[in-house]
Amino acid sequence: MLKIGVLGVGELTEKVVIGLRRSGFAGRVLLSPRNHERAQQLRKVWACDVMSDNQRVVDEADLLFLGVRPEVVEPLSNEVQLKPRQTLVSLVAGLKMDALQRHFPQARPVRAMLSYAAQINQSTVVITPGGEPHQTLLGALGSLIVLDQEDAFELATVAACMNGWFYFFLSDLQRWFTDKGLSHEQASQLVMGNMQDCLASALHPPHANLEVLGNAIATPGTFTAAGLDVLRRNGATQAWREAFDEVFGRLHKGS
Numbered sequence: 745m746l747k748i749g750v751l752g753v754g755e756l757t758e759k760v761v762i763g764l765r766r767s768g769f770a771g772r773v774l775l776s777p778r779n780h781e782r783a784q785q786l787r788k789v790w791a792c793d794v795m796s797d798n799q800r801v802v803d804e805a806d807l808l809f810l811g812v813r814p815e816v817v818e819p820l821s822n823e824v825q826l827k828p829r830q831t832l833v834s835l836v837a838g839l840k841m842d843a844l845q846r847h848f849p850q851a852r853p854v855r856a857m858l859s860y861a862a863q864i865n866q867s868t869v870v871i872t873p874g875g876e877p878h879q880t881l882l883g884a885l886g887s888l889i890v891l892d893q894e895d896a897f898e899l900a901t902v903a904a905c906m907n908g909w910f911y912f913f914l915s916d917l918q919r920w921f922t923d924k925g926l927s928h929e930q931a932s933q934l935v936m937g938n939m940q941d942c943l944a945s946a947l948h949p950p951h952a953n954l955e956v957l958g959n960a961i962a963t964p965g966t967f968t969a970a971g972l973d974v975l976r977r978n979g980a981t982q983a984w985r986e987a988f989d990e991v992f993g994r995l996h997k998g999s
């Protein structure tokens with residue numbers, strides 16, 4: 745049975761481990777020892793093994809997840825020696841395939857991008873390149889998108905950032921509701937419910953063009969149109985597009 749190792753037990757890899765266990769993955773899960781408390785919690789609740797050092801993780805695992813922050817990749821790579829063609833699934837945002845190969849010359853590198861919804865097996869999971877065993881393993885964490893081109897993978901990173909941005913937008917409206925006297929629960933239900941309605945309509949076949957859907961709602965004279973007008977006049981939609989360019993530009997600078 746496949747044995748997986750985790751180098752860097754953090755916020756993200758914790759969700760990956762939980763999602764894999766929830767999906768029925770019964771193989772060994774070997775964790776690096778840093779972030780002692782989180783690693784011990786995963787050991788107790790999700791049947792993982794905490795190894796004494798990173799090299800032990802590498803030695804005992806068939807497939808590795810790399811979940812450290814970007815600045816830690818180089819020192820970590822100097823510390824461990826991978827096995828020939830060992831699959832290394834990097835979750836490190838912006839770290840290119842050639843850099844991965846440079847840091848870990850023995851590895852068979854894979855890049856993956858996913859969200860915290862991996863822990864409930866409902867994440868969008870983007871990988872490049874496809875192949876086994878990582879494709880089946882990661883597919884269990886949600887809805888899999890396999891991209892052959894690394895450039896396309898970088899574009900997908902912008903979508904992953906959007907996931908994070910939306911928490912802030914939704915939280916603003918939620919706070920505005922509670923300031924106006926709604927309970928936290930009512931505010932949350934209104935915000936999340938309406939977001940869910942938006943996605944439900946957008947995903948309902950036949951899939952309509954999103955702009956067509958929006959225009960059908962924001963017809964002239966409606967409250968939706970009035971609010972949209974304020975957003976546009978104040979540069980919200982322009983800023984929204986600039987944020988995509990900012991992230992994409994930074995990803996390119998990192999190459």
Ligand SMILES: NC(=O)c1ccc[n+]([C@@H]2O[C@H](COP(=O)([O-])OP(=O)(O)OC[C@H]3O[C@@H](n4cnc5c(N)ncnc54)[C@H](OP(=O)(O)O)[C@@H]3O)[C@@H](O)[C@H]2O)c1
Nearest residue numbers: 752753754755756778779811812813814835836837857858
């Ligand atoms: N691909 C995606 O979809 C996606 C989404 C979000 C984040 N990310 C990426 O995921 C990575 C981790 O993000 P995160 O938010 O999970 O960070 P995090 O919570 O800080 O996790 C990183 C972990 O690495 C550990 N660590 C540090 N040095 C180490 C070493 N030499 N050996 C082993 N472990 C070491 C840290 O332990 P200590 O606490 O003891 O220092 C920490 O627990 C980042 O590179 C980020 O770009 C990717």
